[in-house]
Every structure is written in structure tokens, then in C-alpha cells.
Amino acid sequence: xxxxxxxxxxxxxxxxxxxxxxxxxxxxxxxxxxxxxxxxxxxxxxxxxxxxxxxxxxxxxxxxxxxxxxxxxxxxxxxxxxxxxxxxxxxxxxxxxxxxxxxxxxxxxxxxxxxxxxxxxxxxxxxxxxxxxxxxxxxxxxxxxxxxxxxxxxxxxxxxxxxxxxxxxxxxxxxxxxxxxxxxxxxxxxxxxxxxxxxxxxx
Amino acid sequence: xxxxxxxxxxxxxxxxxxxxxxxxxxxxxxxxxxxxxxxxxxxxxxxxxxxxxxxxxxxxxxxxxxxxxxxxxxxxxxxxxxxxxxxxxxxxxxxxxxxxxxxxxxxxxxxxxxxxxxxxxxxxxxxxxxxxxxxxxxxxxxxxxxxxxxxxxxxxxxxxxxxxxxxxxxxxxxxxxxxxxxxxxxxxxxxxxxxxxxxxxxxxxxxxxxxxxxxxxxxxxxxxxxxxxxxxxxxxxxxxxxxxxxxxxxxxxxxxxxxxxxxxxxxxxxxxxxxxxxxxxxxxxxxxxxxxxxxxxxxxxxxxxxxxxxxxxxxxxxxxxxxxxxxxx
Numbered sequence: 001x002x003x004x005x006x007x008x009x010x011x012x013x014x015x016x017x018x019x020x021x022x023x024x025x026x027x028x029x030x031x032x033x034x035x036x037x038x039x040x041x042x043x044x045x046x047x048x049x050x051x052x053x054x055x056x057x058x059x060x061x062x063x064x065x066x067x068x069x070x071x072x073x074x075x076x077x078x079x080x081x082x083x084x085x086x087x088x089x090x091x092x093x094x095x096x097x098x099x100x101x102x103x104x105x106x107x108x109x110x111x112x113x114x115x116x117x118x119x120x121x122x123x124x125x126x127x128x129x130x131x132x133x134x135x136x137x138x139x140x141x142x143x144x145x146x147x148x149x150x151x152x153x154x155x156x157x158x159x160x161x162x163x164x165x166x167x168x169x170x171x172x173x174x175x176x177x178x179x180x181x182x183x184x185x186x187x188x189x190x191x192x193x194x195x196x197x198x199x200x201x202x203x
Numbered sequence: 204x205x206x207x208x209x210x211x212x213x214x215x216x217x218x219x220x221x222x223x224x225x226x227x228x229x230x231x232x233x234x235x236x237x238x239x240x241x242x243x244x245x246x247x248x249x250x251x252x253x254x255x256x257x258x259x260x261x262x263x264x265x266x267x268x269x270x271x272x273x274x275x276x277x278x279x280x281x282x283x284x285x286x287x288x289x290x291x292x293x294x295x296x297x298x299x300x301x302x303x304x305x306x307x308x309x310x311x312x313x314x315x316x317x318x319x320x321x322x323x324x325x326x327x328x329x330x331x332x333x334x335x336x337x338x339x340x341x342x343x344x345x346x347x348x349x350x351x352x353x354x355x356x357x358x359x360x361x362x363x364x365x366x367x368x369x370x371x372x373x374x375x376x377x378x379x380x381x382x383x384x385x386x387x388x389x390x391x392x393x394x395x396x397x398x399x400x401x402x403x404x405x406x407x408x409x410x411x412x413x414x415x416x417x418x419x420x421x422x423x424x425x426x427x428x429x430x431x432x433x434x435x436x437x438x439x440x441x442x443x444x445x446x447x448x449x450x451x452x453x454x455x456x457x458x459x460x461x462x463x464x465x466x467x468x469x470x471x472x473x474x475x476x477x478x479x480x481x482x483x484x485x486x487x488x489x490x491x492x493x494x495x496x497x498x499x500x501x502x503x504x505x506x507x508x509x510x511x512x513x514x515x516x517x518x519x520x521x522x523x524x525x526x527x528x529x530x531x532x
Contacts, residue, residue, distance in 0.1 A: 036499065046440050102527055147405065175513060178518070
């Protein structure tokens with residue numbers, strides 16, 4: 001499917017998932033930070049807890065949709081790992097971002113119908129969606145039902161270890177979000193990638 | 204006047220005391236009482252019928268000797284507090300009306316136990332809502348069983364144990380209709396419903412003491428005894444969930460916890476403690492192993508520093524990159 005050099009890359013279900021995922025994650029970050037630093041700038045503590053819990057559950061539901069979508073549609077293939085020459089490909093992409101793009105070079109891995117992500121994108125997305133998000137979901141649910149957590153691990157409270165792990169993973173997801181949002185501005189024009197996540201068409 | 208009566212009473216009590224040595228056994232003199240008062244049934248010789256008869260013991264009159272011996276008054280004889288006339292069975296009916304000594308009768312104004320500040324505790328207790336609503340029938344013994352009392356907040360090295368011991372005092376009544384009706388003929392409110400607004404209620408009840416929310420922390424008093432009216436109980440999460448958590452001043456303040464976590468006193472260190480000791484650098488001078496993770500009360504300053512550093516580097520990277528893009532356009 002292509003019209004005037006445009007690619008229909010992002011089907012509707014994916015855009016809905018992406019939008020909801022983004023919304024939930026932003027809310028989770030804001031409420032998470034507000035609890036972690038116990039500030040009441042935006043939320044009172046108890047509201048932050050409630051909102052955080054609800055968004056976490058919604059995020060999980062959409063995460064399951066995402067997994068299911070990747071199983072039943074073609075989209076899953078974008079996340080297949082190929083280790084051969086991986087280092088090389090990554091280096092190429094990094095080189096492009098660090099210097100190539102300033103010299104007017106073209107992207108070494110332009111977007112095509114079969115290659116939605118460049119190598120750097122692909123592996124950071126795999127890392128986030130298949131490692132970090134599941135970890136944050138599992139630890140999050142454990143904290144929602146703290147009776148499921150081992151009471152003491154060598155005298156250190158199990159809840160404490162889980163909570164610390166949860167906040168570390170959550171923090172890295174936040175860092176990812178910042179980088180993701182910035183890198184998304186590298187496109188035909190600074191806003192074209194944001195637009196395509198709304199319309200579905202990549203230009 | 205009253206205090207001289209107390210002094211006499213005290214003398215009286217001490218005159219019965221054989222040098223109080225803590226043994227793991229109930230005082231020999233208590234054997235008689237224990238024989239009946241620790242089992243479900245007891246056997247007596249009925250002089251009228253001339254037969255031995257086994258009867259059921261009133262379940263509320265059965266004592267737990269292990270807890271008794273562990274308690275602060277474990278070296279006591281039963282008849283130090285109860286009338287010696289109990290030695291005969293059937294007990295004299297009049298004895299049911301025998302006035303029993305309260306904590307203050309024995310401990311009030313006694314310098315030996317100054318560190319417990321009994322008199323200040325009493326003062327606070329007199330102000331408490333229980334006293335106000337329920338009057339004189341609400342005595343210290345309603346919370347502190349004289350048979351079993353241990354000052355757990357002082358002696359225990361585990362927050363969990365301290366919390367459990369303390370909360371059981373409240374729950375033994377607020378969660379138990381039989382005891383509740385001793386002091387009130389009103390309907391007992393359901394704790395679970397009243398504290399509906401508190402998420403993870405069970406966890407909170409296991410990890411913080413009721414008195415944390417229901418009293419105002421007193422720096423100079425180990426355990427603040429002034430239970431406030433319910434309107435004054437704290438609903439403010441941030442009192443605990445913040446970096447200057449009031450738990451530092453109440454639940455986590457105890458010397459015994461601090462000593463223990465610093466391994467200052469313990470010469471026998473278990474492997475678990477060595478392990479948690481390696482976490483110590485993370486928590487700086489905090490007690491890591493004996494505290495719970497209270498969201499918001501960031502216990503690990505190092506982690507926050509690392510977070511801020513990574514965040515600053517990320518933003519700096521993005522900004523630099525953006526500037527280059529702008530310039531090279």
C-alpha cells in the first residue's frame with residue numbers, strides 16, 4: 001500500500017495501542033515521580049496512588065493487546081532478532097545519528113514496507129517492550145498485591161527490593177521516552193513522524 | 204495520701220517477693236494454681252460425694268505459662284497480686300470482688316523504673332479518648348495484660364514484631380466483640396470499613412502501629428498514650444510517605460533497632476546480617492534491614508543521585524544533538 005511515496009505503516013489497532021500506551025506511560029511517570037519524591041505539585045499522594053494503579057492496569061491490558069496484535073498480524077516480524085552483523089548495523093546507525101546526518105548523508109536504513117525500524121530503534125524497542133515493560137508490569141502487580149511478595153530476603157524487606165527494582169526499571173522507561181520523543185523528531189520534517197503516528201502514513 | 208497507700212501496697216508486694224530471678228519456669232509456688240489454670244479441665248476431690256471429679260475450666264481463666272514467664276512479671280507468684288485465699292478451692296466467692304492493683308499502684312512514683320515514665324504515661328492515658336468516653340472502667344490492663352506484658356518496643360529487634368505486638372493490643376478488643384463489650388455496649392465499628400480509604404490496608408496494619416496514626420508522637424515518651432478522638436487521627440499519607448517521615452521519630456526510633464542494625468552490640472552476627480550489612484553503604488546511616496520501603500520516603504539517597512545524573516546526561520545529550528541539527532540545517 002503506497003501512495004505518492006507514502007507508506008501505510010501503522011495500522012489502526014497499532015496506533016490506538018501506541019496512543020494509549022503513551023498516555024498511560026506518561027501518567028505513570030508523572031504519578032510515579034510524584035510518589036517517589038512525595039511531592040504534591042500535581043497530585044495529592046493518595047490520588048497519585050489511585051491514578052498510578054489504574055493507569056498501570058490499563059497499560060497492562062493494552063500490553064496484552066500489543067502482544068496479541070504482534071502474534072496475529074504481520075507486525076510481529078519487525079521485532080525478530082537477528083544477531084548476525086548486529087554490532088555492525090548498530091554502529092552504522094549510531095554513526096549516522098552522531099555525525100552522518102549532519103554531513104547530509106542519507107539514513108543507512110531508510111524506512112520501507114519491510115523495514116519499519118532501523119537497527120537502533122528495533123533493539124531499543126525490543127528492549128523496552130519485551131524486557132522493561134514486562135518487568136515493570138510484574139513488579140507493579142506484585143506491589144499492588146504485596147501479600148504475594150516474599151516477606152524477607154536475607155532480612156531485607158521483599159517489598160523494599162521489589163519497589164526499588166520497580167522504580168529503577170520505571171526510571172529507565174522514562175529515559176527511553178525522552179530519547180524516543182526526541183529521535184522521533186528526526187524525519188522528513190521535525191513533525192512528520194509524530195503526524196504519521198496519528199494518520200498511519202509514513203512520509 | 205494516695206501515694207503513701209501505694210507505697211505501703213508496694214512494700215506489701217515486695218515482702219512477698221523472693222529475690223526475683225528470671226527463670227524459664229513458673230515459680231514453684233505457682234504450681235498449685237497452674238495445675239488448674241493452664242488446662243482445659245481440672246480434677247478436684249469432692250468432699251461431699253467423696254469422689255474425684257473432672258470438670259471443665261472456664262476458657263477465659265486459662266493462662267499461658269510460657270507467655271507468663273516471658274512477661275515482665277514472670278517471676279511473680281500468683282498470690283503477689285491475687286489473694287492468698289485462692290489457694291483453696293472452691294475459691295471464696297467474695298474474692299470475685301477483690302480489687303486488683305493497677306500498674307500505677309505498683310509503679311507510680313517508683314524511681315526504679317523511671318525510664319518507663321509511668322507517671323507521664325498515666326497522664327497521657329488520662330487524656331485519651333478511651334478514658335473520656337469509657338471512663339474509669341478503661342484501665343491500663345485493658346491493653347496491657349498484667350500476666351504477659353513485655354515492653355516489646357524496647358526489647359525486640361524487629362519492627363515487625365513490635366508492630367504486631369502493639370496492634371494486637373488494640374485488635375484484641377477492636378476486633379473482638381467479647382472484649383469490646385466489657386467496656387462498651389455500643390455496636391463495634393468494623394475496622395476494615397472505617398479504614399477503607401487506606402489502600403493496602405492489610406499491609407499497613409502489619410507494618411505500622413495503630414498508634415502511629417491515632418496519637419501524636421511524643422519525642423520524650425517512648426510510646427505516646429494519648430489516643431486521640433477519631434477526627435484527629437491522621438489521614439495524611441505524606442506524614443509517613445515523605446523523606447522526613449514521622450516513622451523516623453516513632454516506629455524506627457528505638458535504640459534497640461539502631462544498635463542491632465549497626466551490629467554495635469552483637470558479637471554473634473548471623474550470615475543474614477552480614478549480607479544486609481553489605482547494603483548499608485546504599486542506605487548511608489539508615490537502618491536498611493529493619494525498615495520497610497515507604498514510598499516517598501526515599502531511603503536510598505545514592506539511587507536518587509544516580510537517577511538525577513543519568514537524567515541530566517540524557518537531557519544534555521538531546522540538547523547538544525538538537526543544537527547541532529539546528530546549526531547544520
